[in-house]
Amino acid sequence: MKFVLSVPESLDPAAAAPLLCAGITTYAPLRKWGAGPGRTVAVVGLGGLGHMAVKIAHALGAEVTVLSQSLKKQEDGLRLGADHYFATSDPTTFERLAGTFDLVVNTVSAPIDVDAHLGLLAVDGTLVNVGAPAEPLSLNVFSLIGGRRSYAGSMIGGIATTQEMLDFCAEHGIGAEVEVIPADRINEAYERVLASDVRYRFVIDASTFA
Known part of the structure; x- marks a missing residue:
């Protein structure tokens, strides 16, 4: 059986393409x-993946907290649907939020203190990594067994889940x-990605390719 994705007409075309990756x-x-x-859901990082996690978790009805390195995107996080921002x-x-969350979704691709983030989980909570740091991550097994916590990973979803996501969104x-940019600004966009100066995905206007 062949499955074909159907993009709902109500989705903005410029925003629909990023939904097929970040969404x-x-x-x-x-x-x-x-x-x-x-x-209770915590989203680690408010970037290309994190801002979508906040929107979707909020729409699903969860209590959403953003955990970011600084508070510079706090206003954005609350606007996107977060209830709290730290x-x-x-x-x-980490002391204040210890044992708080049922689910922590780590969206960043930089190394994190896994043990500290596992400590944020309630009993039977799960830390899921969707970001992909280049360096190996380590943890102390007692961070898991102390509260029946789980550490998992996730990448994308199958056709059925992707269609469900599109319909839900x-x-x-x-x-x-x-932010839609012309092709001749790709290098500038890359520099802004490196500087974490993206709100929150670049889309290249295909009509500007020579």
């Missing part, structure tokens, strides 16, 4: 690990926050 990458683990009413650079954050008016 499914975050939707799949949120659905798999039960984000919804009565559940800076991980503040050492009191169309129903709830969710799209990626994008």
Whole structure:
């Protein structure tokens, strides 16, 4: 049987394409690990993946917290649907939020302190990695067994889940926050990515290719 994705007409074309990468990458683990009413979800990082995780977790009905290195994107995070926003650079954050979350979705591709983030989980909570750091990550097994916690990974989803995600985003008016650029600004865009100066996805206007 052949499956073909159908993009709902209500989705903005410029935002629909990023949904097929950032959308499914975050939707799949949120659905798999039960984000919804009565559940507490933390999103680590408010970038290309993180901003979609916040939107989707909020639409699913979860209580959403953003954990970012600083508070510079706090206004954006709350606008996108977060209920709370904390800076991980503040050492009191991990003490204050210990044992709080049912699910922590790590969207960053930089190394994190896995043990510290596992400590944020409630009993039977799960830390899911969707970001892909180049360096190996390590953990102390006692961070897992102390609260029956789990550490998992997720990449994308199958055709059926991707279609479910597209329909869900169309129903709830969710799209990626994008900046459309011409092809001759690709190098500039890359420099801005390196500087974390993206709100929150670049989309290249295909009509500008020579």
